[in-house]
Amino acid sequence: MLKRKGLKPIVKKTTTLQKLLYLRLDTKDVSCIKIIYNNIGMYLDKKSKEKLFKKHGKNAQDTGSAEGQIALFTERINHLTEHLKKNRKDYNTERSLVKLVGKRRALLDYLTKKDILRYRAIVKELGLRK
Numbered sequence: 001m002l003k004r005k006g007l008k009p010i011v012k013k014t015t016t017l018q019k020l021l022y023l024r025l026d027t028k029d030v031s032c033i034k035i036i037y038n039n040i041g042m043y044l045d046k047k048s049k050e051k052l053f054k055k056h057g058k059n060a061q062d063t064g065s066a067e068g069q070i071a072l073f074t075e076r077i078n079h080l081t082e083h084l085k086k087n088r089k090d091y092n093t094e095r096s097l098v099k100l101v102g103k104r105r106a107l108l109d110y111l112t113k114k115d116i117l118r119y120r121a122i123v124k125e126l127g128l129r130k
Contacts, residue, residue, distance in 0.1 A: 043079050044072075056125065066107050066114075067122045073104040074126050 052075060054060040057068035080097045084090060108128075111119040123129050 044075065056122065066111050067118065070104055070107050070111075070122055071126060073100055073107070074128070076100055077104065 049063075049072065050060040052071050053063050053068045056071035057063070057065045062068055077097060077100050080093055080100070083093055084097065087093070108119065108123070111122065
């Protein structure tokens with residue numbers, strides 16, 4: 001496709017999830033830029049969420065339990081942490097990470113008040129405390 005006359009690829013890096021590939025199509029009358037999105041994919045798809053909730057909740061449909069939510073937040077926090085190691089100046093992601101940590105902290109506090117044994121079990125399973 002790129003060997004045809006008039007196509008000049010320009011690659012720009014954006015995030016790790018999306019890369020933009022610009023192809024400049026030169027014709028006699030019209031010059032246009034076509035944007036092709038190359039989406040690498042979601043890090044949490046439906047199957048991985050079901051597996052996560054099945055492991056930490058009662059079953060795969062038990063998405064509202066505190067343990068399932070804490071496990072989901074932990075997975076998202078780990079992903080955002082890896083993203084921020086590569087993109088240090090991404091302040092919007094940093095803010096999202098801080099908000100997620102606060103939500104997880106609130107759920108963990110709720111579990112300590114309700115059932116300390118469930119709290120200890122989820123902390124041990126996820127390895128939250130060193």
